[in-house]
Amino acid sequence: MQETTRPDINEQYTSATHASNLRVEADRKSSADILIAAGWAPARLGSALLRLHSEWDGASHPKFSKAAGMAVYLHDMAMLRGRLKSLPAVREQVAIQADRWGMENPLHVAASVLQWWLARQCQACNGTKFEVIAGTGRQSGKVCRVCHGSGEASVPCGEAGKRMAIFIDMCTDKARQQIRSRLHSHGR
Ligand SMILES: [Zn+2]
Structure with missing residues (x-):
């Protein structure tokens, strides 16, 4: 039986090693690296995503201030990056999925x-869902025009971004289900 029309992992690896742009910097991976890396099952990616979110929630989120200056901001950002230990692997896995779907610029979609x-x-x-009066930090009572009162930013990268957001939700749901069923079986 014909399994898939996709090249198998060895063929992918061979074509990737023959790619002329294989020399990549440590922080900027090309699609060649994405091909070589193996994809995880959704539940595994989901639990890594949940871990990443708790790392993010537990870290302080730097804001640029003119008084403190750019050097302090960049230092704070570097410290934040050190706290997000799950980020590189999760970003890579999300990019692998984007690449599988044939999305352009998979790493950009993943990061965004x-x-x-x-x-x-x-x-x-x-x-807060309401417009903030400039310079006061107080709400005007009018619904925010940017988010139309949802309080959330819109998903980046158009249709590709939306598809990825749904996939991320599916993975975290699977991870939560797995955690719940483990707790359940331990309780017996
Ligand atoms: Zn808003």
């Missing part, structure tokens, strides 16, 4: 959607 997923508050109203 993950950033949205971790901090999905609307930037205009800070998630």
Whole structure:
């Protein structure tokens, strides 16, 4: 029986090693690296996503201030990156899925959607759902025009981003189900 029309992992590896752009920097992976890496099952990716979210929730999120300056901001960002230990593997896995779906620029989709997923508050109203009066930080009582009162930022990367957001939800649901069924079987 013909399993799939996709090249098997060895063929993928061979074509990837023959790719002329295989020399990549440590932080900027090409599609060649994505091909070589193996994809995880949704529940495994889901539990890594949940771990990443708790790392994000437990870390402070730097905001640039003119008074403190760019050097302090970049330092804070580097510290945050050190706290998000699950990020590189999760980003890679999300990019593998984007690549499987034939999305353009899989790493960009992965990074953008993950950033949205971790901090999905609307930037205009800070998630309060109402317009903030400029310079006061107080709400005007009018529904926020940017998020239309949802309090959430819209998913980046258009249709590709939406598809990925649904996939991320599916993976975290599977991970939660797995946790629940483990707790259940231990309780007996
Ligand atoms: Zn808003």
